[in-house]
Amino acid sequence: xxxEAEADPSLSKEAFKPLEARLRVALLDAQYRRLGxxxxxxxxxxxxxxxxxxxxxxxxxxxxxxxxxxxxxxYGPREGEELERPALWRxxxxxxxxxxxxxxxxxxxxxxxxxxLRKKPNQDIIEAQCxxxxxxxxxxxxxxxxxxxxxxxxxxxxxxxxxQRLLASPETAWQVSPADLKVQKKxxxxxxxxxLVLKHTDTPHAPWFVIxxxxxxxxxxxxxxxxxxAMRRRGVPRIAPAFPAPAGATRxxxxxxxxxxxxxxxxxxxxxxxxxxxxxxxxxxxxxxxRARSLVLVFEGQDAAGKGGAIRRVTHALDARQFxxxxxxxxxxxxxARPYLWRFWRGVPxxxxxxxxxxxxxxxxxxxxxxxxxPPAKWRRAYAExxxxxxxxxxxxxxxxxxxxxxTADVQLARFREREKSPFKNFKITPDDWRNRDKxxxxxxxxxxxxxxxxxAHAPWHLVSANDKRYAxxxxxxxxxxxxxxxx
Amino acid sequence: xxxEAEADPSLSKEAFKPLEARLRVALLDAQYRRLGxxxxxxxxxxxxxxxxxxxxxxxxxxxxxxxxxxxxxxYGPREGEELERPALWRxxxxxxxxxxxxxxxxxxxxxxxxxxLRKKPNQDIIEAQCxxxxxxxxxxxxxxxxxxxxxxxxxxxxxxxxxQRLLASPETAWQVSPADLKVQKKxxxxxxxxxLVLKHTDTPHAPWFVIxxxxxxxxxxxxxxxxxxAMRRRGVPRIAPAFPAPAGATRxxxxxxxxxxxxxxxxxxxxxxxxxxxxxxxxxxxxxxxRARSLVLVFEGQDAAGKGGAIRRVTHALDARQFxxxxxxxxxxxxxARPYLWRFWRGVPxxxxxxxxxxxxxxxxxxxxxxxxxPPAKWRRAYAExxxxxxxxxxxxxxxxxxxxxxTADVQLARFREREKSPFKNFKITPDDWRNRDKxxxxxxxxxxxxxxxxxAHAPWHLVSANDKRYAxxxxxxxxxxxxxxxx
Numbered sequence: 018x019x020x021e022a023e024a025d026p027s028l029s030k031e032a033f034k035p036l037e038a039r040l041r042v043a044l045l046d047a048q049y050r051r052l053g054x055x056x057x058x059x060x061x062x063x064x065x066x067x068x069x070x071x072x073x074x075x076x077x078x079x080x081x082x083x084x085x086x087x088x089x090x091x092y093g094p095r096e097g098e099e100l101e102r103p104a105l106w107r108x109x110x111x112x113x114x115x116x117x118x119x120x121x122x123x124x125x126x127x128x129x130x131x132x133x134l135r136k137k138p139n140q141d142i143i144e145a146q147c148x149x150x151x152x153x154x155x156x157x158x159x160x161x162x163x164x165x166x167x168x169x170x171x172x173x174x175x176x177x178x179x180x181q182r183l184l185a186s187p188e189t190a191w192q193v194s195p196a197d198l199k200v201q202k203k204x205x206x207x208x209x210x211x212x213l214v215l216k217h218t219d220t221p222h223a224p225w226f227v228i229x230x231x232x233x234x235x236x237x238x239x240x241x242x243x244x245x246x247a248m249r250r251r252g253v254p255r256i257a258p259a260f261p262a263p264a265g266a267t268r269x270x271x272x273x274x275x276x277x278x279x280x281x282x283x284x285x286x287x288x289x290x291x292x293x294x295x296x297x298x299x300x301x302x303x304x305x306x307x308r309a310r311s312l313v314l315v316f317e318g319q320d321a322a323g324k325g326g327a328i329r330r331v332t333h334a335l336d337a338r339q340f341x342x343x344x345x346x347x348x349x350x351x352x353x354a355r356p357y358l359w360r361f362w363r364g365v366p367x368x369x370x371x372x373x374x375x376x377x378x379x380x381x382x383x384x385x386x387x388x389x390x391x392p393p394a395k396w397r398r399a400y401a402e403x404x405x406x407x408x409x410x411x412x413x414x415x416x417x418x419x420x421x422x423x424x425t426a427d428v429q430l431a432r433f434r435e436r437e438k439s440p441f442k443n444f445k446i447t448p449d450d451w452r453n454r455d456k457x458x459x460x461x462x463x464x465x466x467x468x469x470x471x472x473x474a475h476a477p478w479h480l481v482s483a484n485d486k487r488y489a490x491x492x493x494x495x496x497x498x499x500x501x502x503x504x505x
Numbered sequence: 506x507x508x509e510a511e512a513d514p515s516l517s518k519e520a521f522k523p524l525e526a527r528l529r530v531a532l533l534d535a536q537y538r539r540l541g542x543x544x545x546x547x548x549x550x551x552x553x554x555x556x557x558x559x560x561x562x563x564x565x566x567x568x569x570x571x572x573x574x575x576x577x578x579x580y581g582p583r584e585g586e587e588l589e590r591p592a593l594w595r596x597x598x599x600x601x602x603x604x605x606x607x608x609x610x611x612x613x614x615x616x617x618x619x620x621x622l623r624k625k626p627n628q629d630i631i632e633a634q635c636x637x638x639x640x641x642x643x644x645x646x647x648x649x650x651x652x653x654x655x656x657x658x659x660x661x662x663x664x665x666x667x668x669q670r671l672l673a674s675p676e677t678a679w680q681v682s683p684a685d686l687k688v689q690k691k692x693x694x695x696x697x698x699x700x701l702v703l704k705h706t707d708t709p710h711a712p713w714f715v716i717x718x719x720x721x722x723x724x725x726x727x728x729x730x731x732x733x734x735a736m737r738r739r740g741v742p743r744i745a746p747a748f749p750a751p752a753g754a755t756r757x758x759x760x761x762x763x764x765x766x767x768x769x770x771x772x773x774x775x776x777x778x779x780x781x782x783x784x785x786x787x788x789x790x791x792x793x794x795x796r797a798r799s800l801v802l803v804f805e806g807q808d809a810a811g812k813g814g815a816i817r818r819v820t821h822a823l824d825a826r827q828f829x830x831x832x833x834x835x836x837x838x839x840x841x842a843r844p845y846l847w848r849f850w851r852g853v854p855x856x857x858x859x860x861x862x863x864x865x866x867x868x869x870x871x872x873x874x875x876x877x878x879x880p881p882a883k884w885r886r887a888y889a890e891x892x893x894x895x896x897x898x899x900x901x902x903x904x905x906x907x908x909x910x911x912x913t914a915d916v917q918l919a920r921f922r923e924r925e926k927s928p929f930k931n932f933k934i935t936p937d938d939w940r941n942r943d944k945x946x947x948x949x950x951x952x953x954x955x956x957x958x959x960x961x962a963h964a965p966w967h968l969v970s971a972n973d974k975r976y977a978x979x980x981x982x983x984x985x986x987x988x989x990x991x992x993x
Contacts, residue, residue, distance in 0.1 A: 188780025
């Protein structure tokens with residue numbers, strides 16, 4: 018796989034000049050075509066041997082293309098608030114919009130490559146990292162993010178010669194980094210690690226390209242050719258189903274239908290219990306242990322089930338500096354230009370903080386499914402994507418709790434009527450609400466399937482009867498308080 | 506000023522009920538009208554005596570209005586990366602778009618109020634803080650952000666009674682914070698501090714309202730009335746000229762006309778000098794001392810002056826993780842919904858980092874002035890606003906360096922022609938460029954006035970002849986390296 022690159026092929030100035038001119042025109046042309054169509058993001062992952070001239074190759078892409086639509090995204094070891102969120106958070110956060118190109122230094126491969134360089138690499142870690150990367154890239158690809166990965170490679174001799182040439186003059190010596198000088202000792206390990214990584218993560222939708230890097234002109238041409246081929250590719254390559262759509266096998270239980278909706282709480286009991294639960298929540302959220310955890314609350318349910326009221330009862334016990342409420346409605350143009358989970362990744366809280374979603378990423382398998390806003394292949398895939406997302410949240414220290422506030426159709430009708438009559442509640446009822454109501458059964462089926470497929474140990478669903486608002490609010494608080502007290 | 510509030514007025518349930526109904530309808534109505542017009546942002550600043558029920562009042566606003574268009578913005582003491590930027594950065598960053606409402610806890614008044622509570626307040630600090638606040642609020646107001654400030658107040662007796670009432674039951678005791686319990690001892694100092702703050706910062710465009718808070722219903726009604734009056738206000742109140750438009754007095758020197766454009770560097774000297782300067786820059790940017798500073802580079806100049814090439818020569822010496830290039834063109838809809846400096850505040854670097862602006866906030870007094878995109882009163886005001894912005898940057902540890910790359914009209918013409926001919930440079934030339942060229946003199950006049958009014962000690966302009974690109978690139982690097990070596 019590295020044989021060609023380790024032969025250190027080179028390109029003469031005479032051969033390079035006409036190639037350069039052709040490639041520059043073609044790259045610009047391809048870049049503007051993409052911008053005009055704005056159908057895809059391109060991510061160029063940069064990896065390889067230190068001192069192979071990765072930085073120079075990226076500078077060249079910026080010079081040859083219109084740099085206004087290229088963003089270099091460079092990452093070091095995780096630090097500060099990055100450590101308080103899933104490892105992939107920073108890549109999600111910076112994802113460029115469709116039509117644009119991101120060049121990624123210090124990508125999601127960095128920890129994996131580091132592991133392969135150890136004297137005794139841990140195979141379990143390597144396998145887990147490879148699997149996580151494959152899932153991540155498959156989801157990006159399926160959502161319209163194109164990925165190519167460049168491995169800059171050269172022989173040990175050429176690497177050493179390049180460093181020495183640069184070191185020979187004070188005009189260039191500063192270009193040599195300490196890492197470049199350590200390559201010689203570990204050259205073989207770097208090659209075998211690279212081989213392993215490339216073999217395990219080379220896919221049609223996110224292919225690796227080995228760039229021979231001993232000769233500057235060869236490196237330039239091969240880099241440009243790889244990027245150009247990616248930009249010109251039309252259509253979506255066949256994507257390995259990292260997140261297979263669920264087979265019909267899982268039994269979908271009619272949990273909404275089987276729920277007991279009769280529970281009630283009288284006003285005195287409610288007021289007393291509410292205060293006590295809020296007190297426990299206030300203490301838990303202010304506890305020292307919570308500073309190393311975070312809390313993600315998801316509220317879903319039929320229209321008029323009382324999500325807003327339940328959320329307010331939670332937030333009244335919290336310090337306003339501690340939480341964010343994200344009301345989720347139709348995505349903005351900025352959000353539509355990225356994979357659908359992007360806007361929720363932006364809301365991932367750091368430690369000590371609470372993120373409350375009033376509706377959520379489950380819109381994909383609820384309203385988008387029922388209203389046919391998303392094709393079945395996409396929303397079917399979303400169950401596994403969502404489970405993976407929530408698993409990453411939980412693994413980074415987040416407590417993830419999801420609530421479905423369930424009401425019966427007659428109660429919804431009564432609440433709609435009441436809202437229409439109230440001069441300060443009628444803003445809460447729109448023609449959309451009536452239209453959704455007509456699709457009651459379709460929404461219930463979607464909710465039941467969602468509950469069956471995404472009720473996981475690391476992010477459980479709590480199905481709460483909300484025909485009595487007081488009962489529902491107390492139940493929500495109780496589940497939160499129990500989970501926090503249990504975990505902290 | 507606090508006499509009414511310290512009399513602890515109350516409102517009976519009978520008087521409250523009809524008022525509540527009327528206020529809720531009116532608030533919702535006013536909120537939707539604003540959204541429809543989307544002409545203004547409303548900021549509600551919350552301050553006052555601890556334990557007066559500020560939190561409860563804000564909860565009530567969220568309940569009475571449509572909470573999807575209200576954002577509670579709560580801040581504690583500055584921490585983490587907030588400490589590495591100007592104190593106002595976090596408020597700029599979170600500024601809601603037009604049509605929306607932000608409720609601000611822990612606002613820009615917090616440090617000022619804290620100072621007034623000290624045993625021996627420092628009058629210089631107080632005056633400086635008041636002046637900074639007045640400038641900030643005047644600019645926000647002039648840019649379409651409406652501000653009202655609520656001071657929640659009650660008698661010492663009522664404050665104590667409220668805390669004791671809450672403490673009496675486990676259902677409510679958790680609502681009492683340690684700060685609430687400390688109020689009694691310092692009550693008089695809090696009142697005199699509050700009086701001072703309100704007196705010095707009460708303006709027609711950002712007025713203070715004292716909210717009597719002993720009685721829950723009175724507090725609710727007065728809070729709602731203050732917000733409602735603000736939402737209903739039409740037109741812009743007379744704004745005190747915190748940033749007066751400059752009088753004609755400053756002599757505008759024709760610096761562009763007087764520049765010596767003949768300087769040249771031959772290729773050998775250039776290559777050698779470039780490497781040496783890049784080496785010095787690389788060392789300075791990686792130095793330990795730079796980790797407590799930041800660098801802001803602004804590039805302006807005529808079209809085809811070579812800004813992009815100069816920027817690349819700078820970034821080639823830098824670690825890709827260390828800098829961000831912000832190319833500035835016409836503002837997006839998200840940016841148009843905020844004061845014009847908002848998008849640049851978003852790019853303010855934290856310590857150890859470098860922000861490079863390819864065009865900048867100076868667009869306000871260049872292209873926006875010449876193309877008449879902004880009325881004269883606004884761009885005239887911008888000189889002082891920009892100076893204030895840059896002063897805040899410098900005070901927070903940023904080195905601010907500004908470059909005007911200057912070319913003569915004949916050189917521009919030659920470069921335009923060359924770009925048109927080159928198959929991979931013609932993307933850089935558009936009909937706009939030719940149109941701008943027709944306004945050469947108007948742009949030169951705008952640039953000269955800008956140089957005269959914004960060349961400050963804390964953020965100097967470097968006027969660089971760029972008829973010879975090599976000379977210009979070396980000059981830019983030299984200025985940066987000299988400034989960094991001098992300051993670090």
